[in-house]
Amino acid sequence: METIQSISYPVIFNDNFTGLNQFLQEGNYTKVFFLIDEQTEKHCLPFLIEHLKITDYDLIEVTSGEENKTIDFCIGIWKMLIDFGADRNSLLINVGGGVITDMGGFAASTFKRGIDFVQIPTTLLSQVDASVGGKTGIDMDHLKNIIGTFTQPKAVFIDTNFLKTLPERQLVSGFAEMLKHGLIADRDYFYLLKEASPEKIDPELIRHSVEIKNNIVLQDPEEKGLRKILNFGHTIGHAVESFSLQSGKNPLLHGEAVAIGMVCEAFLSVQKTGLPQDELTEIVQTLRRFYGKYPIKEASIPALIEIMKSDKKNASARINCSLLTQIGQCTIDSFCTEDELCASLLFYLNY
Numbered sequence: 001m002e003t004i005q006s007i008s009y010p011v012i013f014n015d016n017f018t019g020l021n022q023f024l025q026e027g028n029y030t031k032v033f034f035l036i037d038e039q040t041e042k043h044c045l046p047f048l049i050e051h052l053k054i055t056d057y058d059l060i061e062v063t064s065g066e067e068n069k070t071i072d073f074c075i076g077i078w079k080m081l082i083d084f085g086a087d088r089n090s091l092l093i094n095v096g097g098g099v100i101t102d103m104g105g106f107a108a109s110t111f112k113r114g115i116d117f118v119q120i121p122t123t124l125l126s127q128v129d130a131s132v133g134g135k136t137g138i139d140m141d142h143l144k145n146i147i148g149t150f151t152q153p154k155a156v157f158i159d160t161n162f163l164k165t166l167p168e169r170q171l172v173s174g175f176a177e178m179l180k181h182g183l184i185a186d187r188d189y190f191y192l193l194k195e196a197s198p199e200k201i202d203p204e205l206i207r208h209s210v211e212i213k214n215n216i217v218l219q220d221p222e223e224k225g226l227r228k229i230l231n232f233g234h235t236i237g238h239a240v241e242s243f244s245l246q247s248g249k250n251p252l253l254h255g256e257a258v259a260i261g262m263v264c265e266a267f268l269s270v271q272k273t274g275l276p277q278d279e280l281t282e283i284v285q286t287l288r289r290f291y292g293k294y295p296i297k298e299a300s301i302p303a304l305i306e307i308m309k310s311d312k313k314n315a316s317a318r319i320n321c322s323l324l325t326q327i328g329q330c331t332i333d334s335f336c337t338e339d340e341l342c343a344s345l346l347f348y349l350n351y
């Protein structure tokens with residue numbers, strides 16, 4: 001498969017890590033570090049090392065899970081980099097899902113005012129979305145990505161072989177961001193994905209999602225306008241995800257929460273940006289088929305709206321959503337009242 005060129009770096013697909021070896025050879029880095037978690041150490045690192053030409057590197061391991069995408073784990077990464085003698089010409093290679101690529105990207109972008117990093121995404125979600133585009137970050141007080149930077153990686157290496165060991169629930173979660181890509185930018189792609197199965201994703205579809213995301217990021221790398229469409233489903237989705245993280249037990253995965261957010265925000269799209277009613281029905285039926293119905297308690301709605309007040313797209317204390325005008329087209333900066341947001345959550349509960 002061909003390489004996709006992003007702002008300043010290549011996204012390389014299924015090349016048996018030829019590109020990575022070349023990158024490492026040409027990069028002349030003083031030290032190379034791999035950031036992994038216990039899952040990617042077990043499932044991904046052996047395969048990667050098998051293909052690697054360098055033998056001189058250090059491993060930095062963190063515990064997997066969204067609850068660990070925090071400043072404490074970041075401090076752990078920075079301390080390890082210091083202990084291992086990382087200088088400004090060191091490279092951090094993030095091997096994992098979106099938690100690793102977001103947190104590793106953030107740790108690298110701030111260490112000694114910034115060292116180079118590359119992304120090796122190993123979940124469906126991180127391959128189609130998190131590894132591309134340069135949003136790095138961590139959560140604080142369960143608020144999603146509330147601390148972070150826009151820093152582009154030096155390269156992204158996608159190997160779809162990694163998905164063979166990924167649990168089904170994680171595949172379905174990542175699939176939500178692919179459906180989002182169809183809903184915001186490519187109608188035909190949405191209809192194609194409707195008939196696809198997340199457990200058996202064709203690598204060409206992964207590539208197409210990266211293309212969609214990359215085209216948007218290229219036009220607006222730092223989310224001044226257009227890039228906000230990639231946030232469809234996230235104003236409400238992030239609130240639901242944060243709330244479920246706070247509750248502690250069996251929290252929602254990011255894609256699962258975004259799927260809930262997309263149902264609610266599609267409802268708002270009918271009210272506010274002219275999404276046809278029959279398209280709402282189509283979206284809700286599709287998302288219900290893949291994600292079922294999560295039991296949000298009506299009593300939690302005020303707390304969810306409180307969390308939405310911290311959304312990064314908000315302006316002058318108004319809650320901002322990116323909404324659809326039709327399947328395949330999205331607009332930005334639709335400010336929603338608390339009553340509208342409440343109605344959309346009630347729609348989710350009662351549909």
Ligand SMILES: NC(=O)c1ccc[n+]([C@@H]2O[C@H](COP(=O)([O-])OP(=O)(O)OC[C@H]3O[C@@H](n4cnc5c(N)ncnc54)[C@H](O)[C@@H]3O)[C@@H](O)[C@H]2O)c1
Pocket residue numbers: 037038039040043044064065066069096097098099100102122123124125126129130131132133134135136144145162163164165166167170173174177253254255
């Ligand atoms: N920066 C962005 O643009 C962006 C975009 C979308 C999502 N995100 C962020 O990404 C995160 C979610 O990422 P995720 O869905 O990848 O979850 P994740 O990073 O938590 O990974 C899911 C689980 O799969 C394990 N895992 C990873 N690769 C594996 C493999 N090949 N085989 C078996 N297990 C494997 C991980 O250890 C983890 O337990 C969220 O924090 C979200 O906010 C960021």
Ligand SMILES: O=C(O)C(=O)C[C@@H](O)[C@H](O)[C@H](O)COP(=O)(O)O
Pocket residue numbers: 129133135144145177223227230231234312
């Ligand atoms: O890349 C983007 O831009 C996105 O919005 C992609 C989202 O899927 C992703 O979850 C992102 O991390 C959300 O960004 P945030 O700025 O709302 O934290």
Ligand SMILES: [Zn+2]
Pocket residue numbers: 129177234254258
């Ligand atoms: Zn997302």
